[in-house]
Amino acid sequence: MLWSTPVPKYVLIPAGEPLIxxxxxxxxxLVLMDNDVxxxxxxxxxxxxxxxxxxxxxxxxxxYQVSTYKQDGIGGLRGGYEYSRSANPTRTALExxxxxxxxxxxxxxxxxxxxxxxxLLRTVCRPGDHVxxxxxxxxxxxxxxxxxxxxxxLAFDAIPLADLDAVRAAIRPETKIVWVETPTNPLLGIxxxxxxxxxxxxxxxxLVVDNxxxxxxxxxxxxxxxxxxxxxxTKYIGGHSDVVGGALVAADADLGERxxxxxxxxxxxxxxxxxxxxxxxxKTLGVRMDRHCANAEKIAETLGRHPSVRxxxxxxxxxxxxxxxxxxxxxAFGGMVSVRMESEEAAVRLCERTKLFTLxxxxxxxxxxxxxxxxxxxxxxxxxxxxxPADLVRLSVGIEDADDLRRDLERALG
Numbered sequence: 001m002l003w004s005t006p007v008p009k010y011v012l013i014p015a016g017e018p019l020i021x022x023x024x025x026x027x028x029x030l031v032l033m034d035n036d037v038x039x040x041x042x043x044x045x046x047x048x049x050x051x052x053x054x055x056x057x058x059x060x061x062x063x064y065q066v067s068t069y070k071q072d073g074i075g076g077l078r079g080g081y082e083y084s085r086s087a088n089p090t091r092t093a094l095e096x097x098x099x100x101x102x103x104x105x106x107x108x109x110x111x112x113x114x115x116x117x118x119x120l121l122r123t124v125c126r127p128g129d130h131v132x133x134x135x136x137x138x139x140x141x142x143x144x145x146x147x148x149x150x151x152x153x154l155a156f157d158a159i160p161l162a163d164l165d166a167v168r169a170a171i172r173p174e175t176k177i178v179w180v181e182t183p184t185n186p187l188l189g190i191x192x193x194x195x196x197x198x199x200x201x202x203x204x205x206x207l208v209v210d211n212x213x214x215x216x217x218x219x220x221x222x223x224x225x226x227x228x229x230x231x232x233x234t235k236y237i238g239g240h241s242d243v244v245g246g247a248l249v250a251a252d253a254d255l256g257e258r259x260x261x262x263x264x265x266x267x268x269x270x271x272x273x274x275x276x277x278x279x280x281x282x283k284t285l286g287v288r289m290d291r292h293c294a295n296a297e298k299i300a301e302t303l304g305r306h307p308s309v310r311x312x313x314x315x316x317x318x319x320x321x322x323x324x325x326x327x328x329x330x331x332a333f334g335g336m337v338s339v340r341m342e343s344e345e346a347a348v349r350l351c352e353r354t355k356l357f358t359l360x361x362x363x364x365x366x367x368x369x370x371x372x373x374x375x376x377x378x379x380x381x382x383x384x385x386x387x388x389p390a391d392l393v394r395l396s397v398g399i400e401d402a403d404d405l406r407r408d409l410e411r412a413l414g
Contacts, residue, residue: 041101041217042286049096050279061093063276086264090272094279095247098237101216101282102229104249106256108263109275113212113232114140115268116246118148120228123255123262124176124206127153131177132170132205134161135386138185139378141210142386158385161191162322164199171203180226181210182219183326185363186338186373186394188313190322193329197225206255212236212364217289218331222251228259233278235364236335239288243277245270288366288399292335295405296397300337302406308346308413310391313338336363337395338373344390348372351393353412356405363396368405370395 052059066088069081081087091109098107110116121144125131133145135158145156159170161180171178178200182191193209200207208228209221215236221229231237233245250256263269270278293316300314315326316333326333341347350370351359357370361377371377371394378388397405 044100045097045217045282045285048100049093061090061276061279063272064089065272084272085267085269088269088272088275090279091270091275094270094275094282097279097282098231098247098249101285102211102249103220103222104229104251104256105253106250106260108248108250108256108259109233109270109278110246110248110263111268111270111274112244113230113234113246114144115266116230116232116248117141117144119259119262119266119268120208120230120248121149121154121177122266123258125149125154128174129154130172130175131156131179132161132167132175133158133179134181134184134189134191135159136184136187136189136388137179137181137386138210139373139381139386139388141179141181142384143380146384147380160189161196162189162325164192164195167196168199168203171199171205175203175205177206177208179208179210180221181213182329183213183315183322183334183336185213186336186378186388186392188213188315188320188336188338190315190320190326192325193219193221193224193226197227201225213334213336214330215285215289215364217286218293218334219329222249224329227251227255233281234362236289236292237281237285237364238278239281239285239365240277241362241365241367243274243281245274245278289332289335291399292397293332295399295402296335296337297333298402299395299397299405299409302409303337303339306410306413308342309339310342311340313340335397337397339393339395340389341391341393344374347391347393348375350409350412353414354408355412356400356408357395357412363394365396366399368396368398368400 050061067084071077094109095107133156157170159166178196180191180196197207206227209226210230211221212232212235229249231247233247248259297316300312303309304312314337315322351372354370357368360369361371373388373392373394374390381387
């Protein structure tokens with residue numbers, strides 16, 4: 001069975017024999033009903049929403065490259081499918097899996113992360129409402145708020161989310177969302193999800209967490225009190241730099257239904273092939289993240305010892321101001337490392353001299369990438385309070401041999 005309706009908190013997923021019960025709470029969230037064997041994250045990522053095809057036995061869900069479906073009479077839908085903007089079996093498989101790995105009740109797949117963000121804002125907010133965002137938010141998110149949502153009538157304030165007193169002071173009666181990135185892009189700031197959830201809920205607002213940098217393998221915001229999780233599935237979930245996509249996962253079924261209405265009404269859905277590629281990426285998310293994290297830790301240590309590097313930003317370092325919070329709410333510290341050089345010229349020179357680290361935007365793929373945020377991914381924040389330091393370099397540490405990556409950076413640093 002593939003769902004085009006909300007996935008409830010407890011779901012029977014037919015997978016042959018035995019049946020599998022997904023209980024959307026806790027890391028070990030699949031239970032085999034016949035022997036009560038608990039399955040962990042990797043098993044959930046491989047099986048939730050991905051039962052073998054009942055006709056052929058194919059173990060990978062097919063790509064339903066179809067726009068419309070035969071109806072058994074007027075209003076007689078087969079499996080709830082009528083038109084692929086509203087629902088598509090491949091996308092449903094992805095959305096079911098996304099809900100499972102994030103411990104949510106409803107997962108929704110979009111054409112991009114920003115499309116997901118826009119649908120969320122249009123669902124929850126109205127002109128005259130207010131949102132609190134991080135003061136080091138992703139440049140594209142800031143652009144969405146400053147250039148699209150604010151002219152529409154939505155006010156926002158950029159606040160250091162590690163300062164809970166500042167967050168509480170920024171919340172107004174008209175605040176509908178406290179918007180969190182943790183770790184942030186590209187400064188790798190850490191915010192306490194559980195504490196921010198309490199602050200938001202005390203004011204009657206929702207807590208939204210962009211979980212792109214951590215991925216659901218490393219961090220489970222809904223279990224910490226968040227209401228909605230946002231992903232650019234282009235990044236770690238897809239994991240291979242070959243697909244663009246976004247996702248929302250809601251903790252509450254009613255909110256999930258409202259988000260689904262806007263997904264259909266606005267139409268920025270993931271296509272079936274994009275959904276299939278993203279679902280393929282989820283299968284290996286856990287093993288990839290283990291290598292990303294291990295490599296990033298080694299790279300952070302290497303860069304921290306180099307005299308040309310002024311500062312290493314990595315939450316796995318005990319010197320990082322958010323290290324203790326990250327250790328509390330994350331399984332490991334992620335695959336992103338940022339560094340501050342002695343000057344903008346030194347930062348640009350490092351970006352231009354690496355070989356294994358490819359100069360390019362985006363992140364989270366199996367290959368290592370390097371970029372200058374101020375001139376590339378965060379150029380839209382130039383001249384704003386969210387402008388990133390000109391001497392900053394961001395590295396997405398891939399799964400190559402760690403010693404090769406270290407040698408590449410050491411050679412580029414001279």
